[in-house]
Amino acid sequence: MFALQLALSGLAQGAIYALVALSMCVVNRATTVVNFGHGDLVMAGAFVVYLFVVLAGLPFVASAILAVALLFILGVLIELGLIERIKAGPHIGFALMCIAFGYVLRGIARAVWGREVLPMPTVFNLPPVFLGELVITADALVIFAAVGVLLIAFFLLFYRSSAGRVMQALCQSERGAALVGINVRAFHGVMWGVGAALGAVGGVLVAPITLLHPGLGASFLIKGFAAMTLGGFGSFGGAVVGGLVLGVAEQLVGGYVSTKLIDITAYLVIILVLALRPNGLFGRAIAEKV
């Protein structure tokens, strides 16, 4: 029972990691850039929703929608304003650019937030659900519902719709797409926006259940990477599965070994997977032997 309860809360956390990992994967597949500032975009989502709820007094759902919309715009702006401008340079330039704006976001958050760690007031005044001896909190329910809906919508959109087919084509061959007249720049901008927005949803969902601080971004970045590494880089399904597994693993490790180890489970996952089975569960071969 104890294990199941842990697994359940692990799944809730894992659902958020899955969302973060998926959002990173979207940006990576669509633009080949690995966004090392993505964790800070997620943090920004949580931060903005906090601002709207606590400082502006708006209801949670409205704040959430505003936060996601704002982050979408931010994602587009960053891509078009910063990333596109350095397209011609070395790849390490992109990574540094992503890292840099991540820090800027973190700095803004710290400037407004100060040194404190901030709790969000309880948002969902729903009673917890009892499944026999298992408890599912209202927050967990909302997370499951929101993430579940989003994932279904995403996969339907990407794999079943015509817009999704266009996206798939663009992911595979940009030059081909450009030849057919598709505006590749606009595509990049939109996909960054989508990635930022998805990440923001993760941030919005995690805000009510975590103590918020500007350094949250780094934590999400690592968990997102751990999920992607576990599931196999480049695989959307893998990112989701990886996130869920990571969430459960963290709780199990924390419950059975030591709570101190919860923080480093993600690091260990990354190191172990890349050292032992670099492709993860569903990924393509990534080790190059020269």
Place this chain on the structure above:
Amino acid sequence: MLELHDVSVSFAGLQALRNVSLSARGGEVRALIGPNGAGKTTLFNAITGYVPLSAGRIALDGKAIDGLSPHQIAARGVRRTFQNGGLFPELTALENVLAGLHSRIEASFTGILFGSRSARAAERAALARARELLKSLGVAHLADQPVKSMSGGQQRTIEIVRAVAAEPPLLLLDEPAVGLAPPLRAQLVELIRRLAGEMGIAVLLIEHAVDLVMAAADAVAVFNGGVKIAEGPPAAMRADPVVLEAYLGHG
């Protein structure tokens, strides 16, 4: 000295090479010709260890090299140029050639760190040799220019210099004449003949330019669809109906 026995290579279900047998001997220039996509560069990649074999064996001087990593195969005396250019863009021509001499420079790690006399002497010798090589190919004036600012033809020449710097017994040239103006092409032919004739290097050459192949090669192997369809002296290949079919037959 190079022997390929029934080599096959496939990627994701696509068979790039099928049952290819080939050999190369020191002092001989063997050209590989065929339409694009015939598998010639894949063959080079298989020999140099960049793609795994799905069947067959490759042996260098009697010892198997299939399965070794590229740098291990190179260490046994194989050098190559790359179809899309394999130079180091941020480095100068001189530094590129010096990189080609890496395996020849005898300097210990501590010697390098502390600037020992022997390390510095080894480096100085390499520097002299690199300058000499560039001069012998008429590109000494490009020595200090970053390679990325050079024309395609100049880059190809530097890449060949880098590949031959360590005097490899086996040299693989992948379309070395692309972008070269006619007078330089003649120079290239002369260079290739000199490498084989004077230095006894075994040269495998992928080339589309018929004139170059006729002038430079001792033997020609013709590829199509991943299979070697014909092999023999250049003149004979030129008239071979099977070969003509391969080039012209697809309309």
Place this chain on the structure above:
Amino acid sequence: MRFFLIPLAAAAIPLVANPYTQFMVNLMLVYILVAVGFNLVLGNLGQLAFANTALFGIGAYTGAMLMAHAGWPFWLVIVPAGVAGAAAGFLASVTALRGIRVYYLAIVTLAFGELLRWSYIHGERATGGTDGLAVPRADFFGLALDSETARFYVFLVIVTVLVKALHNLLRSKIGRAIVAIRDNELATASLAIPTGRYIVLAFVLSGFVVGIAGSLFAVLIGRVIPESFGLIELILHFAMVLVGGLGSLFGGVLGAVALTALPEFFRGFPGMYEMFFGGLLIVFLLVQPRGLAALAARWFPALRERYYRER
């Protein structure tokens, strides 16, 4: 030999500097090592890596622990600090031997770096946990390093020796192999250069230099705490390398000298530090991605990075 002109000129600084300025100069010396060490991996090898603050930290903690717990004199802990950094650099990059590259390798270094920092926090008595360790008075072959001037001369010698060694290294087959990997790893392998091993070598050397910098830092600040070696400090390292010039040894020096004194200005304003350095990085990436060293090289071509010795 022209190389030694700068350190020789610098030797005159204590004659004109007050203790606070001298402290800043000493800090610059520490960061020169940090920047040139990091540049070896980030700029010359061209590999994105997040472990630099961890390497810095492990050198600092090794020095501090040996001095505080084992009573070792400062001059004796310098090399062990370097070795600890080198070992950490090795562990952070060892997956490269199995073919792990580019972003995956970067992520491993990120995980490894944070893992190290976690171990400082949870190291209890060994590392002093979140309160850290106080560093006892530093002793250099009998000379007490309790004045900024004394520290300056010792640091100057150490920094000069290490930077000169790196200078020699970059202008040799090893330096060429490392930048060749950056420019085209597949072609590098075709020249019989074992690329995986050189990647690890770059990390090991970087770790050695940055580890030693850590031990100097420990003595200079007098206390080592986990917070000094985390992701917030890392943006400063990135900025120094990029602003100075990726891949340029001289650039590493420039970047360190230019930026070391700046964090002081942001002390009272939470968030300014991250915003400023992040913003600085963005501006340089857009406007002068090759850094200050490239600007300098435009006026003094002799300063251009060269990977062989003329004489």
